Amino acid sequence: MTLLKRYVLKLFISLKYITANVVDRNNGRIVATASTVEHALKNTMECGRCCNAKAAAVVGEVLAMRLRVEGLEHGQGRGIHVNVDKEIEKKGFQNRTKVWAVVNAMKSNGIKLILEDEENVASGSSHIRQRGDEFVNSRN
Secondary structure (H helix, E strand, O other): OOOOOOEEEEEEEOOOOEEEEEEEOOOOEEEEEEEOOOHHHHOOOHHHOOOOHHHHHHHHHHHHHHHHHHOOOOOOOOOEEEEHHHHHHHHOHHHHHHHHHHHHHHHHOOOOEEEEOHHHHHHOOOOEEEEOOEEEEOOO
């Protein structure tokens, strides 16, 4: 079974800022974005800290609100895909708390996320199942 990944969460983390985008892969456009670069978010951060786990959680909450406004909280029934292992590997291991802060903030605000891992994506099979409100990656 081929799993179509229309909407994908992409994160950009620098030393100063965090940006989260949801990209529509069919036409290559960004459907929703949130970043600590925005003055509205930057002014709410305490002591100008724009790149810590609290800031990442705020970015996730704002992105979730913007997705709900667009009507994409369920990704048109297919969910929004995020490969957490790839994002952590790409951003560096020290940024894993920021990546998980964005993901958990989006899940807690009602966004349907489909978590993937490299092993299952490479094999073409999906061992992702949902239990209650959390996602569990089961491996053989």
